[in-house]
Amino acid sequence: MARRDFSGLAGNKYSLRAKTWHMIKRIDFISNRLGAMGDLLVTTWMGIILSLLTLAAGGFGIVQGIISNGMHTALVNTPAMLLILIGSLLIALNFLMTNPSMGLQVVVSIRFLFLKTKDKEGKKSFEFNPFRFVEGIESKSVLETIVEGQSRFLVVYSVRGAVSPVCFDNDLNELAGLNSRLLFNIERDTVLGTLISIQSSKVEEKTLPPNATEAMIRKRDINYDVTSKLQYNQQLQTLVVISAPSLDVLRSRIESVEVIFRQGLVIGYSRLQGEDARKAMQEIY
Structure with a gap:
């Protein structure tokens, strides 16, 4: 079974004090419910703004699903709107949280998923089960x-x-x-x-x-x-x-x-x- 080198995901590559919007803002309602991850990940003003934009985009998609075709297909679009809602919440949570040593969690997640599913040539997928x-x-x-x-x-x-x-x-x-x-x-x-x-x-x-x-x-x-x-x-x-x-x-x-x-x-x-x-x-x- 092929193995991937995840060492590239580690290291101090992101400075939280670089810009004004990188200032840390802890949201206890969310961090307290993430357990140990809530102590590792932090929230920045940029993350808050990006997460709100993500929720707004998801809300726009849901509204379009309701009002399209004169609301005649609102019931048919319900499963799609539920998927949009769940996906928007999960993506917004990734935008909201920041890893102090690796940057926005959404970037870390995308890089991790890419390394998880691709080999060195980027052609074959494999099951990620290292042990x-x-x-x-x-x-x-x-x-x-x-x-x-x-x-x-x-x-x-x-x-x-x-x-x-x-x-x-x-x-x-x-x-x-x-x-x-x-x-x-x-x-x-x-x-x-x-x-x-x-x-x-x-x-x-x-x-x-x-x-x-x-x-x-x-x-x-x-x-x-x-x-x-x-x-x-x-x-x-x-x-x-x-x-x-x-x-x-x-x-x-x-x-x-x-x-x-x-x-x-x-x-x-x-x-x-x-x-x-x-x-x-x-x-x-």
Whole structure:
């Protein structure tokens, strides 16, 4: 399967301070409903103007569909007008949002779709599915991809870091030593990457025992009511990805990494399997 190089989509190629209409304007009603993407993407005055023009063009098309032929074909044109409405909203949203490092999101989306559907000659389309589970591993915890014609095998860990604002210098020195040992054990044929993202946290009521008192229930309800109404209720998600050229090498690297994890480099870790691993890699890619 052919693979595309998406590195051209990255980099600081767009200055938000270049012009007056590039000034950032956050729209909480939209950004708060986009989850982690709402913290990554911003809105500029130019994006607002372009999105309004897009909505106006979509509205003009809908009005034309209603009044054409003396409104005799308005009912027949209803499916087309619904498609115009949905398309206008989606395109306007892409115009509205701006990626600080890559420019207008609509341009980023168009370039991504072009690279997704075309090969180097621009003639053949292909299915964009860069990862698959390795056959023969029932746990579905190992993924395979193709890089420059060679297979690479990956595992993904979800970890909780040990560093916090209250760490003492001795703790930091010990963690630095463990991290140095980890990197020393990772040879040149293996890549270890750490990805940190902001996720919206899901607040759930604490499960109480059947003999819970009224005071315990009231305290639980108060805590849930306070935390569920926080406007910016978010949490950090840290993923560690290990990539190796073969399964044998990957097994050796997994043993080395998990030994360092258990020695205190992280508070807790778990290897993602099945749908969790697939979802994590799709979000990263």
